[in-house]
Amino acid sequence: MWKEQNNQLVRTFEFGDFSEAFAFMTRVAILAEKHNHHPEWTNVYNKLEIKLSTHDAGNVITEKDRKLAKAIDELL
Amino acid sequence: MWKEQNNQLVRTFEFGDFSEAFAFMTRVAILAEKHNHHPEWTNVYNKLEIKLSTHDAGNVITEKDRKLAKAIDELL
Amino acid sequence: MWKEQNNQLVRTFEFGDFSEAFAFMTRVAILAEKHNHHPEWTNVYNKLEIKLSTHDAGNVITEKDRKLAKAIDELL
Amino acid sequence: MWKEQNNQLVRTFEFGDFSEAFAFMTRVAILAEKHNHHPEWTNVYNKLEIKLSTHDAGNVITEKDRKLAKAIDELL
Numbered sequence: 001m002w003k004e005q006n007n008q009l010v011r012t013f014e015f016g017d018f019s020e021a022f023a024f025m026t027r028v029a030i031l032a033e034k035h036n037h038h039p040e041w042t043n044v045y046n047k048l049e050i051k052l053s054t055h056d057a058g059n060v061i062t063e064k065d066r067k068l069a070k071a072i073d074e075l076l
Numbered sequence: 077m078w079k080e081q082n083n084q085l086v087r088t089f090e091f092g093d094f095s096e097a098f099a100f101m102t103r104v105a106i107l108a109e110k111h112n113h114h115p116e117w118t119n120v121y122n123k124l125e126i127k128l129s130t131h132d133a134g135n136v137i138t139e140k141d142r143k144l145a146k147a148i149d150e151l152l
Numbered sequence: 153m154w155k156e157q158n159n160q161l162v163r164t165f166e167f168g169d170f171s172e173a174f175a176f177m178t179r180v181a182i183l184a185e186k187h188n189h190h191p192e193w194t195n196v197y198n199k200l201e202i203k204l205s206t207h208d209a210g211n212v213i214t215e216k217d218r219k220l221a222k223a224i225d226e227l228l
Numbered sequence: 229m230w231k232e233q234n235n236q237l238v239r240t241f242e243f244g245d246f247s248e249a250f251a252f253m254t255r256v257a258i259l260a261e262k263h264n265h266h267p268e269w270t271n272v273y274n275k276l277e278i279k280l281s282t283h284d285a286g287n288v289i290t291e292k293d294r295k296l297a298k299a300i301d302e303l304l
Contacts, residue, residue: 018184022181026178105246106181120269
């Protein structure tokens, strides 16, 4: 489900409506803080795009990104 | 599912974990503001109790409570 | 503070950390649902960019965007 | 600010409105998951009461509660 694009792990999500999308974002926000690793993410109504890369490693994909991606997947 | 207790509509919810419970609370918070009617609610980990009554009407159950309860049920 | 760019109202925000940024996003999410008008928004850690335009009007800036922008400003 | 009552650390908070109170709750939710320690908390409109105790230690106040209380205070 996650694609590698421009040195980022990218996944898009679609929900029933905005409320459902934002509730999912709240869960991802909690995960991000637990992992101390934060996404670049964009939401429009029921759509969400999450991009993961590791700034401190020079904006490439690292194990931190793969772990957070896996944790996000486990929410679904 | 909602019980009438002490002039309040009361319902309890149980989720898989805290994150799931709080995501649901976020959706209820959005509904509460849309309805301009707010619950008394208590959360502990994966458990949530919501109590609805109308302060302005003298702390009794009114149509505002029944409408919010219905909207909350529709989230599930 | 809001700029008009490509038929969108655009404003960027910077907070102390991710938690503060996401708390603000929660307040904007509640406003968006109350206004029944939703932003395109992107967050990275403590930074947030909000873009407003009206899809139903052909992706141009309308009164709906100006009202939501004003309500967002009043949060600050 | 925190009081010891019935083997719990208890503090009440008052905000400008519901939106502000719920934004603060979102930040506390994130902290709770980071600490892997969760409050018993009750919200009504702009008011919030947080009660902390450690279930695994027999519902008494422990260092986990004092640490979470301190982290919550640092949000303010």
